[in-house]
Amino acid sequence: MAHRFLSSTNRFSARFAFIFTVSLSCTYLCYSILFCRSTIMTNQGYEGKRCPPSKSAGGKKLLGKLDNCASLEVRSALEESAARRGSSDVRDQSKTPGSSGSNWADTKLRNMSVAQKYGNKKLPNALIVGVKKGGTRAVLEFIRIHPDVRALGTEPHFFDRNYDRGLDWYRGLMPRTLDSQITLEKTPSYFVTREAPRRISSMSHETKLIVVVRNPVTRAISDYTQTLSKKPDIPTFEELAFKNRSVGLVDTSWNAIRIGMYILHLENWLQYFRLSQIHFVSGERLITDPAGEMGRVQDFLGLKRIITDKHFYFNRTKGFPCLKKPESSSQPRCLGKSKGRTHVQIEEEVIEQLQEFYRPFNIKFYETVGQDFKWD
Ligand SMILES: *[C@@H]1O[C@H](CO)[C@@H](O)[C@H](O)[C@H]1NC(C)=O
Ligand SMILES: *[C@@H]1O[C@H](CO)[C@@H](O)[C@H](O)[C@H]1NC(C)=O
Ligand SMILES: *[C@@H]1O[C@H](CO)[C@@H](O)[C@H](O)[C@H]1NC(C)=O
Numbered sequence: 001m002a003h004r005f006l007s008s009t010n011r012f013s014a015r016f017a018f019i020f021t022v023s024l025s026c027t028y029l030c031y032s033i034l035f036c037r038s039t040i041m042t043n044q045g046y047e048g049k050r051c052p053p054s055k056s057a058g059g060k061k062l063l064g065k066l067d068n069c070a071s072l073e074v075r076s077a078l079e080e081s082a083a084r085r086g087s088s089d090v091r092d093q094s095k096t097p098g099s100s101g102s103n104w105a106d107t108k109l110r111n112m113s114v115a116q117k118y119g120n121k122k123l124p125n126a127l128i129v130g131v132k133k134g135g136t137r138a139v140l141e142f143i144r145i146h147p148d149v150r151a152l153g154t155e156p157h158f159f160d161r162n163y164d165r166g167l168d169w170y171r172g173l174m175p176r177t178l179d180s181q182i183t184l185e186k187t188p189s190y191f192v193t194r195e196a197p198r199r200i201s202s203m204s205h206e207t208k209l210i211v212v213v214r215n216p217v218t219r220a221i222s223d224y225t226q227t228l229s230k231k232p233d234i235p236t237f238e239e240l241a242f243k244n245r246s247v248g249l250v251d252t253s254w255n256a257i258r259i260g261m262y263i264l265h266l267e268n269w270l271q272y273f274r275l276s277q278i279h280f281v282s283g284e285r286l287i288t289d290p291a292g293e294m295g296r297v298q299d300f301l302g303l304k305r306i307i308t309d310k311h312f313y314f315n316r317t318k319g320f321p322c323l324k325k326p327e328s329s330s331q332p333r334c335l336g337k338s339k340g341r342t343h344v345q346i347e348e349e350v351i352e353q354l355q356e357f358y359r360p361f362n363i364k365f366y367e368t369v370g371q372d373f374k375w376d
Contacts, residue, residue: 107147108145108147112150114178115150115175115176115177115178115181116175116176117176118176118178119150119175119176119177119178119181120176120177121171121172121174121175121176121177122171122174122177122183123167123170123171123174123183123203123204124152124174124183124184124185124207125182125183125184125204125206125207125208126182126183126184126207126208126209126210126301127184127185127186127187127190127200127207127208127209127210128140128184128185128186128187128188128210128211128212129186129187129188129190129191129196129200129209129210129211130188130189130190130191130192130211130212130213130259130265131188131191131192131211131212131213131214131219131259131260131262132188132189132191132192132219132223132259133188133214133219133222133223133226134188134211134212134213134214134219134281134283135212135214135281135283135286135287136186136188136212137186138212138286138290138321139186139210139212139281139286139293139294139297140184140186141323142290142294142297142307142311142323143184143294143297143298143301143307144184145307145311145323146298146303146306146307147181147306148180148181148182148303148304149181149182149184149301149303150174150175150176150177150181150182150183150184151175151183151184151185151186152173152174152175152184152185152186155185155186155187155188155189156170156173156185156187157187157189158170158173158185158187159187159190159193159195159196159199159200160187160189160190160193160195160196163195163199167203173185182301182303186210191211191259191265191269192255192258192259192265194268197268197269197271197272197273198272200272201272201273205272205273206277207273207277208277208279208300208301209269209273209277209278209279210278210279210281210297210300211278211279211280211281212280212281212282212283212286213262213280213281213282213283213373214282214283214284215283215284215373215375216259216260216261216262216354216358216361216362216375217260217351217354217355217358217375218343219259219260219283220241220256220257220259220260220354221237221343221344221346222343223255223256223259224237224240224256224344225343225344227256228344237344237346237350238346238347238350240254240256241254241256241257241350241354242353245350245353248353248356248357250353250354250357257354260358260361261358261361262361262362262365263361263362263364263365263368264361266278266365266368266369267368270368275368275369275370279296279297279300280369280371280373281293281296281297282373284373284374286321287319287320287321290309290312290321291307291308291309291311291312294307295307295308310324311323311324312324315334318334320334321334322334355375355376358375359376362375362376363376
């Protein structure tokens, strides 16, 4: 048709027709590109509908909510490995996670890489807010073996030191998570930071808070031991703990003492959070019965109880529980070298004086929390 049109007109109109056709084609092309892109952008399910149906029932189950095309690569990888090991194997795994050590670890690793590639960074749903030397690192290391938990390994100190950097900075630190996973971080100094409860509740008043508490006297000695290992020339524990030892006047301005007055800090938190949003872990029971304590933590976070006594063994030399299968490692892992170090020797009389000092604070704390931690 264009040819016939060209032969029946003069040179000028032929050139005009050519330019007109080219610009029309260009416009059409641009529109198609724009339209196509906006379809993909506004409809996330678009690509997903073109994903081929999964061949293996086991693989499908494992993938759960991942049904868009982003998961295609992972899906085929999973199917491939399912085929290699036989799909009945995979099916068993998804029914009873944790029942079989190596399968469980495999799935966990695969789940982690799925989240790392396709998940999003979210503000934490839960925080371990304290207390220093209470056993917060242990709780973090134990809870993060749960497949539905992703935790930041370092302490971001956002609600105390880095608040000026803003929530976007904070979110940027977080690991990528799937929608079904909980984002968690721990910074033990939050518990004694005046502004922390207000700041956390302004991020979200639904935030779940975990506080690991321990006999405040043992905690203070452990705290001092840690400081002493870094600064060997500080005064003795007794000198720092008392204003006047002969009359039993305790120096409450010393941080190692102040942190253990749990009720005072808790009252500040209760101005912003309901008690039911705060879960207290006993640092003592965490050592004697880690599975029991972690069971309660999982309940509190609304997680299936996957971490059980199968995950722990007790190291008698160290006097601490160890994990059989820590995240991303097949080696057993105990608490770090610095954890559970032997404390400096403190006179029995000093310990009794401090127990006496803390008793009324402890009793008030038990009453408020509704739990007896048996420190007296
Ligand atoms: C893997 O992820 C799925 C979906 O989130 C979950 O149901 C399953 O328990 C996870 N399994 C392991 C072992 O991480
Ligand atoms: C401690 O208190 C006693 C009794 O009040 C007093 O005699 C003593 O001087 C005080 N010691 C110090 C170091 O302040
Ligand atoms: C137990 O702890 C000691 C001291 O930290 C360590 O040397 C040893 O390897 C641990 N044993 C096991 C089985 O974890």
